[in-house]
Amino acid sequence: MPEQFHPGTGAQSDVEISLREVSKRYPASDADAVRPLSIDIARGEFLVLVGPSGCGKTTTLRMINRLVEPSGGEIWVDGKNTAHVDPDELRRHIGYVIQQVGLLPHLSIGENVGLVPKMLDWSKERIRQRVDELLDLVGLDPDTYRSRYPKQLSGGQQQRVGVARALAADPPVMLMDEPFGAIDPITRGHLQDEFLKLQARIRKTIVFVTHDIDEALRLGDRIAIFDEDARLAQLDTPLAILTSPADEFVRSFIGDGAAIRRLSLLRVGDLPAVPETSTGTGIEVDPGETVSAVLEKILAAGLDSAVVRGRGSLTVQDMLLATAARDESAVAS
Amino acid sequence: MSFVDYVAGNFEIISFLLLQHLQVVLLAVGLATAISVGVAIGTERSPRARSALLAVSGTILTIPSFALFGLLIPVFGLGVAPTILALTVYAIFPILRNTVTGLEHVDSAVIDAARGMGMSSGRLLRIVRLPLAWPVILNGIRVATIMTVAIAAIGAAVRGPGLGELIFRGLARMGGANALNETLSGVVAIVAVALLLDVLFVLIGKITTPRGLHA
Numbered sequence: 001m002p003e004q005f006h007p008g009t010g011a012q013s014d015v016e017i018s019l020r021e022v023s024k025r026y027p028a029s030d031a032d033a034v035r036p037l038s039i040d041i042a043r044g045e046f047l048v049l050v051g052p053s054g055c056g057k058t059t060t061l062r063m064i065n066r067l068v069e070p071s072g073g074e075i076w077v078d079g080k081n082t083a084h085v086d087p088d089e090l091r092r093h094i095g096y097v098i099q100q101v102g103l104l105p106h107l108s109i110g111e112n113v114g115l116v117p118k119m120l121d122w123s124k125e126r127i128r129q130r131v132d133e134l135l136d137l138v139g140l141d142p143d144t145y146r147s148r149y150p151k152q153l154s155g156g157q158q159q160r161v162g163v164a165r166a167l168a169a170d171p172p173v174m175l176m177d178e179p180f181g182a183i184d185p186i187t188r189g190h191l192q193d194e195f196l197k198l199q200a201r202i203r204k205t206i207v208f209v210t211h212d213i214d215e216a217l218r219l220g221d222r223i224a225i226f227d228e229d230a231r232l233a234q235l236d237t238p239l240a241i242l243t244s245p246a247d248e249f250v251r252s253f254i255g256d257g258a259a260i261r262r263l264s265l266l267r268v269g270d271l272p273a274v275p276e277t278s279t280g281t282g283i284e285v286d287p288g289e290t291v292s293a294v295l296e297k298i299l300a301a302g303l304d305s306a307v308v309r310g311r312g313s314l315t316v317q318d319m320l321l322a323t324a325a326r327d328e329s330a331v332a333s
Numbered sequence: 334m335s336f337v338d339y340v341a342g343n344f345e346i347i348s349f350l351l352l353q354h355l356q357v358v359l360l361a362v363g364l365a366t367a368i369s370v371g372v373a374i375g376t377e378r379s380p381r382a383r384s385a386l387l388a389v390s391g392t393i394l395t396i397p398s399f400a401l402f403g404l405l406i407p408v409f410g411l412g413v414a415p416t417i418l419a420l421t422v423y424a425i426f427p428i429l430r431n432t433v434t435g436l437e438h439v440d441s442a443v444i445d446a447a448r449g450m451g452m453s454s455g456r457l458l459r460i461v462r463l464p465l466a467w468p469v470i471l472n473g474i475r476v477a478t479i480m481t482v483a484i485a486a487i488g489a490a491v492r493g494p495g496l497g498e499l500i501f502r503g504l505a506r507m508g509g510a511n512a513l514n515e516t517l518s519g520v521v522a523i524v525a526v527a528l529l530l531d532v533l534f535v536l537i538g539k540i541t542t543p544r545g546l547h548a
Contacts, residue, residue, distance in 0.1 A: 067449060092451035102446025106464050106543030116450050149545035165450070175449075 016173060016205040017041040017064060022073035024059050033059050035230050036073060044203040050216040051226030057209045061175050064207060065094045077173060092116055095166030095174035099181045101158045103150040109161050110146040116169045134164040139194065156187040176208045192218055213254055217261060225250050239265045262323055263292035271322040273312030282307050291319050339514035351522050354495035358481045361420035366474055369428035373436060374458065383433065390426040398487045406491055416493030423484055424477035431473025435466030468542050475534040482527045496522045
């Protein structure tokens with residue numbers, strides 16, 4: 001799992017993407033599709049833009065690679081004002097993944113993945129190696145899939161190729177527009193897990209659009225929640241959003257069960273444990289595991305406590321109380 | 334004299350005219366393809382010009398071919414030039430129409446993804462849009478070709494080349510010796526050319542359609 005992003009801890013040079021008062025208004029409309037928006041996104045951060053349809057999240061995303069030109073404000077990527085960079089050149093260095101995948105149906109999987117390196121004039125041999133490496137990375141056997149065509153792949157496999165293609169030239173930034181939105185729920189869960197593991201290794205700066213708050217909570221280091229009037233309602237970590245929603249809109253958007261959901265975001269290592277006194281019979285868990293995962297293990301084993309490796313033991317009650325206590329303190333602050 | 338005997342006895346002239354017919358048709362369709370694809374691409378940023386040209390080429394198609402050939406005589410005289418010109422003009426509409434449709438109907442997600450990868454519009458056209466529109470364009474060329482094979486016969490009215498000569502000559506002396514056979518040989522040969530070309534297009538389609546689109 002990627003580390004949580006801690007706003008304010010990074011130096012200025014750690015900002016990968018900077019939105020500065022960026023807005024968008026379409027000529028035929030009298031309301032902003034995107035209201036003046038300022039967000040700094042740190043290098044390696046996973047930022048999720050979430051909200052109902054029409055909230056401007058996709059437009060915001062598409063302004064970053066200039067598929068949509070902003071009406072106002074500036075966008076800086078990697079220290080450069082994107083308005084002064086050739087748009088095609090800019091896009092070749094920003095990965096782009098969309099819900100419909102958009103693989104070129106007449107090109108093989110290998111050719112699809114190798115498109116951007118080809119545009120960047122890599123040698124054939126280097127492209128070939130990179131294609132195999134990427135197919136491997138997204139869990140598709142290169143020898144099996146390299147020469148197939150998009151139509152011969154399932155939706156989930158196609159999106160793996162879509163991710164591989166976006167990663168081809170090793171761009172520092174990835175823009176993802178509901179990449180798992182058209183995929184069946186079970187495969188979607190797998191892809192989300194895999195993608196988090198992948199991100200832990202490759203540490204891209206990711207801007208990810210979804211309308212699914214659960215997906216946002218699961219994936220994001222930080223989440224920006226927009227309401228249907230394109231207002232940024234809250235920008236914070238998943239835990240902070242669940243613990244202290246900024247307003248009624250955020251509260252209703254999260255829906256019921258915020259406390260239960262927190263269990264899957266909190267890690268047992270973060271809770272105060274009683275130093276281990278005996279080498280008890282309980283199960284041993286990793287400090288990085290989530291409270292919900294540990295609770296599941298304890299309940300499944302018919303026990304009432306677990307030993308957190310290197311920390312001490314935690315009972316079911318400890319965990320539930322600690323979770324609740326965080327709630328109180330967060331609400332009070 | 335039976336029809337078969339007639340054809341056997343005049344095989345040389347019939348096959349000569351048949352080849353001529355084929356040449357005229359392929360030349361006209363080739364020209365029309367170049368013009369249509371060029372116009373379709375050239376007018377992408379000016380939809381008004383595009384629909385105007387589509388309307389004009391569509392309207393031309395409604396002019397009876399006999400009349401069009403006749404109207405071209407004062408300007409281009411008799412023979413090969415007016416025949417090719419008229420056939421080209423007729424062939425433009427189906428090809429232009431299909432090229433425009435083919436280019437417009439390329440999956441917008443594919444185009445969005447390609448642009449998002451940093452493809453310039455020229456490369457997008459060359460690598461993505463034209464190959465994906467190709468089966469539709471090819472079908473337009475096929476329709477234009479079959480149509481042109483038939484219309485080319487009328488070219489004989491302006492002393493144009495091709496199988497029309499057999500038909501017109503036979504009709505002009507209907508009742509005379511072998512007049513019916515002569516006309517009939519022209520008609521049968523034209524049908525044969527049309528069928529031959531149709532089969533050819535099926536083959537071309539199979540060969541040139543990108544593999545991934547068959548799957």
